[in-house]
Amino acid sequence: MDEQDGQARDGEQGGRPIDAPLIEFIRAQLRRMRVAAGLNQDQFGKRINFSGSLVSAVETGIRPLDARYLALADRELDTGGLFVELLRVATRDGQWFRSWRGAERNARILRTFEPNLVPGLLQTEAYARTVIAAGSRLTEQEIERRVAVRMERQTILTQEMPVQLFAVLDATVLGRLIGTPAIMREQFDRLMAMAELPNVDVLVVPSGIGMYAGLAGPFVLAALEGNGWLGYLDNLLRGQIVTLPDEIDSLQEAWECVRSEALPRPHSLDLLKEAAKTWT
Known part of the structure; x- marks a missing residue:
C-alpha cells in the first residue's frame, strides 16, 4: 500500500510537496476553461455535483486530481476528454503519487487498513527495504531511494502538530515472515513504540x-482540514485516489466494519507483545 513513496523527493520544496509541471498545467487549465465558460466555482460545482469549496480545493492543489472529477469536467466543458487524457499521461510519468503524498502530509486524520503488511508509515527501514525489493527489478540505488522516501513520510507522525493515525491490521500480518526473524522483531518493537504515542492507534483484527x-x-482514508475526506486504493500497477462522495461513503463503511472487528487498543497491544515473542 505504498506506491505513495514511489517517486523521488525532487517533487518537494521547502519540506512541502509541490505539483509536477503537468499536474499544475491541468489545474491551471481547469481554472481557465471554467472562467471562460462564465462559471464561478459554486456554479461549476453544481453542474458536476460537487461543492464549490471542493472545486476550489482541486484547482488550488489542496486536493489531488481525480479521474472521475476530470471526466465530469471534460463533459461539462466539452473538451473532448482532454483532462482525462492529460491525467493519464501524468500517471504514466509518475506524477500522480506526489499528489497523494501532499494529501497525506496535510491530513488531520489518517485511517488505514492493511490485511497483508505493516503499513508503510509504521515500517522500519529493514522491513521497508525487504518489501520494496521483493519481486522487483529495481536497482539497489532505486530501492534505497524509495526506502528513504518512506522513512521521510513517517515524520508526519512525530512532527510538532502530528497527524492522528488509526491503523487496523489483520492478524495475518503478525505471523508473516518478512525478511528474517530479526527484522520482524525490530518491526514489532517499532509497532509497539508507535502504538504508545497519543496520536497513533494500532488495532488488530x-x-x-x-x-x-x-x-x-x-x-487509506485522509481527512483534510475543511475539505472532507479522500481515499486511496492500491494495485499492482498504480494507485487510485478516490474523491466521489458515494465512493468515500463505501470506504467509510468498510472502515467501520474493520474497526468493529478489531480488538480494543489495550488488547491489540497485548496481542502485538505476544506475537513479538514468536520472533525472538
Whole structure:
C-alpha cells in the first residue's frame, strides 16, 4: 500500500510537496476553461455535483486530481476528454503519487487498513527495504531511494502538530515472515513504540474472525482540514485516489466494519507483545 513513496523527493520544496509541471498545467487549465465558460466555482460545482469549496480545493492543489472529477469536467466543458487524457499521461510519468503524498502530509486524520503488511508509515527501514525489493527489478540505488522516501513520510507522525493515525491490521500480518526473524522483531518493537504515542492507534483484527469487508484489500482514508475526506486504493500497477462522495461513503463503511472487528487498543497491544515473542 505504498506506491505513495514511489517517486523521488525532487517533487518537494521547502519540506512541502509541490505539483509536477503537468499536474499544475491541468489545474491551471481547469481554472481557465471554467472562467471562460462564465462559471464561478459554486456554479461549476453544481453542474458536476460537487461543492464549490471542493472545486476550489482541486484547482488550488489542496486536493489531488481525480479521474472521475476530470471526466465530469471534460463533459461539462466539452473538451473532448482532454483532462482525462492529460491525467493519464501524468500517471504514466509518475506524477500522480506526489499528489497523494501532499494529501497525506496535510491530513488531520489518517485511517488505514492493511490485511497483508505493516503499513508503510509504521515500517522500519529493514522491513521497508525487504518489501520494496521483493519481486522487483529495481536497482539497489532505486530501492534505497524509495526506502528513504518512506522513512521521510513517517515524520508526519512525530512532527510538532502530528497527524492522528488509526491503523487496523489483520492478524495475518503478525505471523508473516518478512525478511528474517530479526527484522520482524525490530518491526514489532517499532509497532509497539508507535502504538504508545497519543496520536497513533494500532488495532488488530484477531485470527478468529472469518470473512469481513477488509479482506477485499487495503485502503487509506485522509481527512483534510475543511475539505472532507479522500481515499486511496492500491494495485499492482498504480494507485487510485478516490474523491466521489458515494465512493468515500463505501470506504467509510468498510472502515467501520474493520474497526468493529478489531480488538480494543489495550488488547491489540497485548496481542502485538505476544506475537513479538514468536520472533525472538
